[in-house]
Amino acid sequence: xxxxxxxDGLHKSFGDLDVLRGIDMTVARGExxxxxxxxxxxxxTLLRCVNFMEIPTAGQVVFEGAAVGxxxxxRMRYPEAELARLRTRVGMVxxxxxxxxxxxxxxxxxxxxxxxxxxxxxxxNRLAEAQLAKVGLSEKIDEFPSRL
Numbered sequence: 403x404x405x406x407x408x409x410d411g412l413h414k415s416f417g418d419l420d421v422l423r424g425i426d427m428t429v430a431r432g433e434x435x436x437x438x439x440x441x442x443x444x445x446x447t448l449l450r451c452v453n454f455m456e457i458p459t460a461g462q463v464v465f466e467g468a469a470v471g472x473x474x475x476x477r478m479r480y481p482e483a484e485l486a487r488l489r490t491r492v493g494m495v496x497x498x499x500x501x502x503x504x505x506x507x508x509x510x511x512x513x514x515x516x517x518x519x520x521x522x523x524x525x526x527n528r529l530a531e532a533q534l535a536k537v538g539l540s541e542k543i544d545e546f547p548s549r550l
Contacts, residue, residue, distance in 0.1 A: 404431040405467070407452070412461035414447055421447045425461070453492040454485050465492065490518050501547040507534070508543045 405428055412425040421444045429435055437445040450456040452463060454470070457480060463470045470488060471480040501510045511533065512526035521529065534540045542550060 405429070406431045406433075406465070408464040409452070410462045410464070412448070412451060412463070413459045414444075414451055414456060415459045422451065422458075449494055453489055453494055454480060455494075486518075503547050506544050506546055507539075507550070510547070 407427070407429040409425055409427040412422055412427075413420070414422040425448060427435075437448065439445050447456060451458045454463075458478070462478075465488060470484065471478040473479075501507075502513070505513065508527065508530055511530040512521075512523070515521040515526045515529055516523065531540065531543065534543055
């Protein structure tokens with residue numbers, strides 16, 4: 403199996419509240435995973451820990467065969483440069499989209515590839531057009547969020 407993500411013993415606490423208690427999970431390349439659970443059961447916290455928007459309390463995340471972070475002084479350390487590289491490869495769609503209202507769909511879609519991956523405007527536009535075509539939304543590319 404071609405593992406892209408492996409989670410071993412992931413824990414996340416907020417003070418005395420244990421939200422994640424020893425999560426183990428493996429995701430193969432191309433596999434689609436669905437997280438289902440009641441509100442407050444930890445689904446979003448798990449996703450936020452996978453891309454390190456939240457730092458896990460314990461456990462390990464292995465992405466594309468490389469462990470994220472390294473033990474140091476009894477704790478895991480996550481250098482910002484390492485997290486920045488990881489975040490260019492791991493995406494997350496939020497429950498509330500929070501699009502920039504002053505940017506069109508094109509502007510919202512091309513912002514990250516241009517700023518984080520260094521794509522040119524033309525490259526980012528081609529990527530945006532291709533992705534919108536995949537989901538049948540090409541005609542919305544120049545609309546503002548308030549008109550979607």
